[in-house]
Amino acid sequence: MTQLNTPYPSTAYLTGFLRSRGFQAEQADLSIALAHQLLSVDGLEAIHGQVSSLPRKRQTSTTRFFAEHFERYRSTISPAIRFLQGGDPTLAHRITSRRYLPEGPRFSSIEQYVGGELSVGDPLGWAFGALGIQDHAKHIATLYLNDLADVIRDAVDPRFEFVRYAESLAASQPTFDQLHTALSTARNLVDDYLHGLTLNALSRHQPDLVLVTAPFPGNVYGAFRIAQTIKQTRPSVVTALGGGYCNTELRNLKEPRVFDYFDFVTLDSGERPLLALIEHLKGTRPVEQLVRTYTRARHYVDFNEPDIALAESGTPTYAGLPMGDYLSLLDMLNPMHRLWSDGRWNKVTVAHGCYWKKCSFCDVNLDYISRYDLANTDVLIGRIESMIHETGQTGFHLVDEAAPPKALKSLATALIKRDLGISWWGNIRFEKSFDAGLCQLLADSGCIAVTGGLEVASDRLLKLMKKGVSVEQVARVTRAFSDAGILVHAYLMYGFPTQTAQDTVDALEYVRQLFAAGCIQSGFFHRFTCTVHSPVGKHPQMYGVALAPPPNATFANNDINFTDPTGVDHDWYGAGLKKALFNYMHGIGFEIDVREWFLENEPQVAAGRKTRHRTRHTVPRTLVPPNLIERALS
Numbered sequence: 001m002t003q004l005n006t007p008y009p010s011t012a013y014l015t016g017f018l019r020s021r022g023f024q025a026e027q028a029d030l031s032i033a034l035a036h037q038l039l040s041v042d043g044l045e046a047i048h049g050q051v052s053s054l055p056r057k058r059q060t061s062t063t064r065f066f067a068e069h070f071e072r073y074r075s076t077i078s079p080a081i082r083f084l085q086g087g088d089p090t091l092a093h094r095i096t097s098r099r100y101l102p103e104g105p106r107f108s109s110i111e112q113y114v115g116g117e118l119s120v121g122d123p124l125g126w127a128f129g130a131l132g133i134q135d136h137a138k139h140i141a142t143l144y145l146n147d148l149a150d151v152i153r154d155a156v157d158p159r160f161e162f163v164r165y166a167e168s169l170a171a172s173q174p175t176f177d178q179l180h181t182a183l184s185t186a187r188n189l190v191d192d193y194l195h196g197l198t199l200n201a202l203s204r205h206q207p208d209l210v211l212v213t214a215p216f217p218g219n220v221y222g223a224f225r226i227a228q229t230i231k232q233t234r235p236s237v238v239t240a241l242g243g244g245y246c247n248t249e250l251r252n253l254k255e256p257r258v259f260d261y262f263d264f265v266t267l268d269s270g271e272r273p274l275l276a277l278i279e280h281l282k283g284t285r286p287v288e289q290l291v292r293t294y295t296r297a298r299h300y301v302d303f304n305e306p307d308i309a310l311a312e313s314g315t316p317t318y319a320g321l322p323m324g325d326y327l328s329l330l331d332m333l334n335p336m337h338r339l340w341s342d343g344r345w346n347k348v349t350v351a352h353g354c355y356w357k358k359c360s361f362c363d364v365n366l367d368y369i370s371r372y373d374l375a376n377t378d379v380l381i382g383r384i385e386s387m388i389h390e391t392g393q394t395g396f397h398l399v400d401e402a403a404p405p406k407a408l409k410s411l412a413t414a415l416i417k418r419d420l421g422i423s424w425w426g427n428i429r430f431e432k433s434f435d436a437g438l439c440q441l442l443a444d445s446g447c448i449a450v451t452g453g454l455e456v457a458s459d460r461l462l463k464l465m466k467k468g469v470s471v472e473q474v475a476r477v478t479r480a481f482s483d484a485g486i487l488v489h490a491y492l493m494y495g496f497p498t499q500t501a502q503d504t505v506d507a508l509e510y511v512r513q514l515f516a517a518g519c520i521q522s523g524f525f526h527r528f529t530c531t532v533h534s535p536v537g538k539h540p541q542m543y544g545v546a547l548a549p550p551p552n553a554t555f556a557n558n559d560i561n562f563t564d565p566t567g568v569d570h571d572w573y574g575a576g577l578k579k580a581l582f583n584y585m586h587g588i589g590f591e592i593d594v595r596e597w598f599l600e601n602e603p604q605v606a607a608g609r610k611t612r613h614r615t616r617h618t619v620p621r622t623l624v625p626p627n628l629i630e631r632a633l634s
């Protein structure tokens with residue numbers, strides 16, 4: 001399970017590539033099919049059967065609510081899914097009446113938005129206004145699905161989530177033991193559905209070779225279950241695993257049991273390893289000439305052939321995917337998350353890798369960052385035109401790690417010249433070269449949003465992490481985007497090595513000023529994690545931290561624990577940072593001293609509150625002048 005609103009790009013990329021080389025390649029998205037099977041009348045009836053047989057002590061408020069309101073769930077599930085597929089927009093009126101869909105425990109989150117002067121009338125009125133009925137209904141229907149996901153978790157499979165399913169079995173798991181135990185257990189309802197979907201896909205396509213992509217740890221259990229079904233029912237079909245999870249976590253794979261499921265595991269961009277693998281399977285290439293591939297017999301083989309250039313990798317194709325089945329969800333009330341989860345975007349890559357490749361928290365030593373390869377504008381335009389023609393949709397997500405400004409300028413100029421009328425968004429670095437003129441050009445070409453890393457808003461820490469930007473520069477660049485009408489989302493970080501309580505409070509003050517000055521409209525605070533592939537993981541002493549002893553990993557290896565002598569309890573500060581950000585995104589709380597957000601037991605929206613609570617943590621006064629961003633902008 002990855003996302004319910006859009007297919008993950010890798011299958012579209014590889015199908016397009018393999019077809020461009022003359023292979024008969026088909027793709028299937030079993031994750032959206034599995035979601036639909038669970039979220040159907042039959043699925044809910046099967047789940048209800050399991051809820052009914054739960055012993056009393058295993059029942060939860062979620063399962064009890066589901067059982068009590070089962071008839072309403074059964075009668076509303078198909079219309080709600082159709083609505084989320086965009087098929088029945090007028091149902092929004094009934095959904096927003098709040099009397100149509102059953103409202104289980106997840107709906108209590110709505111009440112958390114309410115506080116102070118904002119609790120007048122409909123609690124969601126402030127977010128959607130009187131006319132935003134479609135969005136309002138999407139949010140309610142998303143909470144309804146989240147309740148159902150919780151029921152599946154409580155009654156069928158404790159590891160279940162629509163995203164990050166059974167993630168803990170795979171994320172940085174040094175041994176295969178837990179996954180092996182889970183895969184050796186009798187199939188539950190979810191596994192049964194996936195088993196059936198795999199059998200259907202096998203009989204529909206009759207493949208010789210099945211490639212399974214696992215972009216994230218939450219895809220790994222499902223990937224192995226799919227491979228298990230293939231090996232049990234059609235042992236002659238060759239299976240191979242690839243994707244982001246393998247590229248980051250399986251770089252030191254020594255576990256033979258993996259090969260009971262997959263015959264091959266490939267690393268990094270799939271195109272070249274797959275060409276070599278197919279030649280090998282056809283008998284025209286010896287095993288020792290495979291490229292970045294683990295095999296059971298030879299372990300890791302890398303013949304070290306050059307990768308296929310981005311320009312030669314073919315046009316992604318969505319042919320064969322059920323484009324009408326994806327669900328437009330509105331989960332968090334965050335403008336950028338909305339782009340991620342709502343609507344289906346064609347995916348295109350301007351450049352493979354990152355042209356900067358220096359940030360010390362990033363996997364700069366791995367191919368997906370370090371190998372920079374730019375496709376020229378004509379190739380990109382050709383791909384964009386072809387995808388519009390194929391899908392009939394004009395929304396594009398540039399899935400770059402950091403799209404280069406020069407290439408964006410060239411792309412924007414060509415888009416305007418050809419009057420393609422697309423909407424697009426993507427990730428960038430907040431480079432000086434994004435000045436007012438370039439931002440306006442990008443907006444004119446259809447750019448609606450950008451995301452970029454501000455990380456810890458502190459010039460000391462930005463320097464230490466080699467981000468290559470300063471807070472004042474970010475202010476000017478983001479303001480240029482905003483002035484051009486482009487939504488700006490900032491990736492924010494806390495818990496970076498040597499970050500003190502003072503740094504955290506000061507960073508929040510910068511963020512407050514950036515929101516107040518209209519530079520950024522959206523953001524998200526991530527807790528820093530150290531990966532073994534990043535400069536911090538490779539040279540911890542340069543960042544003043546000590547790594548935990550490395551586990552004796554035979555399977556996955558990525559995140560690593562570390563000790564920071566500053567001893568700051570970052571999780572505690574994280575709660576205050578997130579609370580403040582939530583309010584800033586809704587345009588409130590700018591007048592409040594940033595220290596207030598860290599006070600314990602405050603409600604989410606604390607505007608106007610004067611009550612102070614004691615805290616055992618230090619929350620120093622900010623040292624940032626209150627008009628610093630304003631000055632930088634003028």
Ligand code: SF4
Nearest residue numbers: 354357358359362401
């Ligand atoms: S964090 Fe972003 S800008 Fe920095 S090296 Fe990684 S991809 Fe590039």
